[in-house]
Amino acid sequence: MIMPPQLTAMKRWELQTKARSIDVELNKWRALSEAKQPLEKHYRQVRRLAKELDGMIKVIKREVTKLQNPTDSASFFREIRRVEYLILEVHRIWHFFRQKFAARQGPHNQLLEALDEFAWIFYSPASTEKVPEPPLTFFSSDWSPAASFRHADLPIEQTVDMREGRTPQDPLFARKRLNKIVIPLISLPWFESTFLPEALFLAHETGHLLDNELELAKDYTASLKQASIANxxxxxxxxxxSPEIFADLYAVLCLGPAFAGALMIRISSTTKDILDFSNDPSYPPPHVRMCIALEALKKIGFVDEAQSLKQTWNATYGRPVPEQPGVFAIQDYVQSELVDDVPAVVAAILDAPYTRLGSPLIQLDSIRWTCANQRLASTIASDLLSPGSPLSGGGPRELLAAAQLAFQQEPGTLFNTFANSKLATQDQLVEQILAQRKPGTRRGESEDDETPSPVLPDLDNLAASDEETGVSLAEALLAAFDAREARASTATAVEESNHG
Structure with missing residues (x-):
């Protein structure tokens, strides 16, 4: 059947208009992330994502052009549906990130920007190479903080098929979709939106990202195999x-005693859960994990702080030591041989020669928490707990650590938001953190748009590769769509034959 010219023209125009929906929206997000705009710190993230999607749009435009002269209605409508599917796939991929960027325009905008700043601070100094786009933080309903690696598959919006009335879960789509996205992410549980001290775990999750991006595991696993520990x-x-241990040690290096204290609170549970045998394949037993953090504190010079935290831990899960009033110890631990290994494990990972870091982890002065950092954080914590007291300066790391130290001293005081309260609130702390942030897009260390970036790879050099990635992804998705349609057509033919 030949298509009526008027209807053909209307359907083509409709499809072209639908295809433009992606370009129109991406251009708006690009504008929002220019210098002096609300999302200027996400300039690179938006552009690299958009460039991949531009590659997908290129394929869409190519497919739309093919529909200029349809020969029959069956193939025309099949191709219309095929292109509409790809348009929605692009929107579906972008929607995952759209939600994260849009959240920075809502009630959590300042908090999320502060969390992004923390992630950048923990992420950028650790690499001697050119650093790609930093992680994007967001809130989720997951119980614990979690990092999503660059190029990893990501969960995305599920949709209902208009014709079939169900959500397609074709594994061909799942394998093709989102395996080339360039932005790493860190999620935090929604309930942490009102509990800033747990944002310290951004350092732990950033450790995972750096481990993955710089392929550090080969260095610390080789070092572990040489340690004086039973094979x-x-x-x-x-x-x-070892990946979780590396992340904990990285966080201790970044934040010192504040992270060890946050970890103690995070993993606290019943005595049975803490001290009974554990064979979790991913995490050390809770008591062993705490011992690792305390050993790391001692190794970077915080012996007294480690001892104080150890006493709190032992008083909770241990027993009184005879003839030593106020002293507690954990004795007869079921996996005591692991505790005995802890000093060697910590030394192996902190002192390993990391090829792509250029030095052992413990020698990274750009991230290592010092006594000066600790003194300032402790002073700020006292300010936070003193009604009407101004905060004593400090950068984002010290301010974040101070929030945790203040919480450990007097839980609840930092977050008193009653109108007559003279104590600092989380919002005030976030405002001070953001007030120190240099204006401009995050293109390099200088934060100066006129200065070539000494750190971040030039976007122009990445554009062709990013666009080609998008083209490949779009073509793979179309191939998956065609394969599904072919299977459905074959199944229909077989069924009709059986009934015939």
Whole structure:
């Protein structure tokens, strides 16, 4: 059947208009992330994502052009549906990130921008190479903070098929979609939106991202294998736990005693859960994990703080030591051989020669928490707990650590938001953190748009590769769509034949 010219023209125009919906929206987000605009710190993230989607749009335009002279209605409408599917796939991919950027225009905008600043601070100094786009933070309904690596598959919006009335879960789509996205992410539980001290775990999650991006595991696993530890425990326990241990140690280096205190609160549970046998393949047993953090504190010079935290931990889960009033100890721990390994494990990971970091982790002065950092954070914590007292300066790291230190001293005081309260609130702390942020897009260390970036790769050099990635993704999705349609057509033919 030949298509009526008027209807053909209307359908083509409709499809072209639908295809423009992506370009129109991406241009608006590009404008919002220019210098002096609300999302200027996300300039690079928006552009690299948009460039990949531009590659997908290129394929859409190519497919739309093919529909200029349809020969029959069946193929015309099939191709219309095929292109509409791809348009919605682009929107579906972008929607995952659209939600994150849009949240920075709502009631949590300042908090999310502060969290982004923390992630950038923890992320950028650790690499001697050109640093790609930093992670994007967001809130989710997951129980714990979590990092999503660059190029990893991401969960995205599920949709209902207009014709079939159900959500397609074709594995062909799942394998093709989102495996080339360039932006790493860190999610935090929604309930942490009112509990800033737990934002310290951004340092832990950033450790995971750096471990993945710089391929650090090969260095610390080699070092662990050379440690003076029984080989069966190395192979059966420490190697499988090493990514989480690395992330904890990275966070201790970034934030010192404040992170160790936050970890203690985070993993606290019943005595049975803490001290009974554990064979979790990903995480060390809670008591062992705490011992690792305390050992790291001692190794970077915070012996007294480590001892104080140890006493709090032991008083909660241990027993009184005879003839030593006020002293507690955890004795007869079921996995005591692991505790005995802790000093060697910590030394192996902190002192390993990391090829792509250019030095052992413990020698990274750009991130290592110092006594000066701790003194300032402690002073700010006292300010936070003193009604009407101005805060004693400090950068974002010290302010974040101070929030945790203040919470440990007097839980609840930092977050008193009653109108007559003279104590600092979380909002005031976030405002001070953002007030220190240099204006401009995040294109390099100088934050100066006129200065070539000494750190971040030039976007122009990445554009062609990013666009080609988008083209490949779009073509793979179309191939998956065609394969599904072919299977459906074959199944229909078989069914009709059986009934015939």
């Amino acid at each position: 069966d425990r190395i192979e059966n326990s420490w190697l499988s736990w």
